[in-house]
Amino acid sequence: MKHDVVIADDHPIIRAGIELAIRQIPYCRLTAQASHGKELIDLLAAHKCDVLIADYSMPHESSPDGLALIDFVRRRYPQTRIIILTMVDNPLLIHRIYELRVAALLSKMDSFEHIENAMHALGGETPYCSPIVQSILKTYRKGRGDHPPLERLSPRELEVLRLCASGLPVGKVAEQLRRSIKTISSQKIAAMKKLGIKNDADLYCAIFEHKLLKNIAI
Secondary structure, three states, X not given: OOEEEEEEOOOHHHHHHHHHHHHOOOOEEEEEEEOOHHHHHHXXXXXXXXXXXXXXXXXXXXXXXXXXXXXXXXXXXXXXXXXXXXXOOOHXXXXXXXXXXXXXXXXXXXXXXXXXXXXXXXXXXXXXXXHHHHHXXXXXXXXXXXXXXXXXXXXXXXXXXXXXXXXXXXXXXXXXXXXXXXXXXXXXXXXXXXXOOOOHHHHHHHHHHOOOHHHOOO
16 A cells, blocks of 8 residues: 655755655655645645655745644644654754654655655654654753753743744744734743743844754754
């Protein structure tokens, strides 16, 4: 039986590389490609998808990405297995994505051959991780005491900071995450309190310090 695969990534060259890898796997069939969250949502409604290979961060106007997009796919298509292929290398963010219990977590800095390895591992008890992801997770586990305030952030709060770091105002963040402005404001304030931050200027300094910003638009 063949897996029907959908690809979602905002970089055409990356999509082409994933497509090539998929076409070399005899039991996989590429059914559609998307360049951002809104396009992916429309495609999933029209195409069968057993496996979704998606970037974690695909900023595009009000289209969902990151945690919001993963949550949507899981709720609407619970049988679809999700493989995240990303350039994110921040240990905390990688750990947070790993905690989402996706089918696989791959780094774009590793060979695309690991896509086939991930396909073989579908249905396993733990997510398949490519070598660089494994190394990043080990770094996280060894250095958990390095940035204790950041550790206190919930996945939702971290997601709000990730989008705020890209320059989006609270209203746009709320639109992209499909939550109310009040909820986003509350989560932003809660995150700032946990980090001991009182204003937006200090918030952006913290974002740079913890290397969250460089992972936004990759």
